Amino acid sequence: MNVGFIGTGTMGSLLIEAFIASGALLPTQIAISNRTFAKAQALANRFSGLRAEYTNAGAACGCDIIFLCVKPLEFKKVVDELKAVIRPNQIVVSITSPVLISHLEGELDCRLAKVIPSITNFVWSGASLCIYGKTMQEEDKAKLEDLLAHISEPLRIDESYTRIVSDLSSCGPAFISFLLEQFVDAAVEETGIGREEALRVASAMLLGTGMLLNEGGLTPADVQERVAVPGGITAKALNLLRRETDGVFNQLIRTTHAKFNEDLAKVSSAFIGEEVNGQ
Structure with a gap:
């Protein structure tokens, strides 16, 4: 071939x-x-x-x-x-x-x-x-x-889901890496741990979490439930994350879809002469 x-x-x-x-x-x-x-x-x-x-x-x-x-x-x-x-x-x-x-x-x-x-x-x-x-x-x-x-x-x-599955599969690694980078940066700033060591620990954690979700049969909710003991450290931190990130990923998806629709209009105009932004 x-x-x-x-x-x-x-x-x-x-x-x-x-x-x-x-x-x-x-x-x-x-x-x-x-x-x-x-x-x-x-x-x-x-x-x-x-x-x-x-x-x-x-x-x-x-x-x-x-x-x-x-x-x-x-x-x-x-x-x-x-x-x-x-x-x-x-x-x-x-x-x-x-x-x-x-x-x-x-x-x-x-x-x-x-x-x-x-x-x-x-x-x-x-x-x-x-x-x-x-x-x-x-x-x-x-x-x-x-x-x-x-x-x-x-x-x-199905092609109608092109953008959202692209967000999850193709853009997702950049989004998750950004969050991991923020986590590592905060760890270094707040505690003085070496960046290389913190990144090594966090990267191993991310790999293991992915294996739990793919091979371990757990859902994201299962992972949170098993790690977060009621009233414990993780549970308190998760409550903070829920408050601070409420709606963030909805905005992210709206942003990627808006850019996709902009590009789609331009491609359609090039191929079949459709109007772009009503012009």
Whole structure:
């Protein structure tokens, strides 16, 4: 199987490295392109046999699966460059959440999917969220999910939930890391513990908590109940957290959805001429 990657930015390069490191793909099975060719070539230099192409069409030709790892406002230009070379049996996968399957179905005659990856895929963990177009057959879905399974747990979702599942799976690591960083910073400031030591303890705690939730069969409420003895230290601190964070995550979700809708309007305007903000 040959796989193309158009766009070698943060997420494109992460996927390439994870697939190679996990043994899912050999470098010789991968072709890449990037708006700045030197960046693609630099990545190819790291993995002997990986092929950097000067054009997006060159990276797509002869590939069974093509990942489009580009920003929303670059998408229409990239799709236009691919129209002449994409074949009906190829699978084109967008990893850009505001680009809808319907946008691509009107442009490319092939098998179409959308996958929302996560930074956790770099360590072969977390989910890959899979959304499929009408042209994807079960064998196509199996081929893509077999590849993704080397670095993640592929989960099929409805496209209408793209933004919220992206918040939880793809943005979530940044949100949780931010909270953990605040916890560590406070520990250092309030007690004088070394930052490296505090971070090591907190990171091990986060890993263990994740295992309790995934492998231990506990819910978040179960973890809180088992740790917080009524009237104890943890219980008192949890009451503080509940008061101080009330509504914060509702605001967070509203913020990500507002930005998503803004990007979606711009992408729709590029693809099908829909009005943006009524203009």
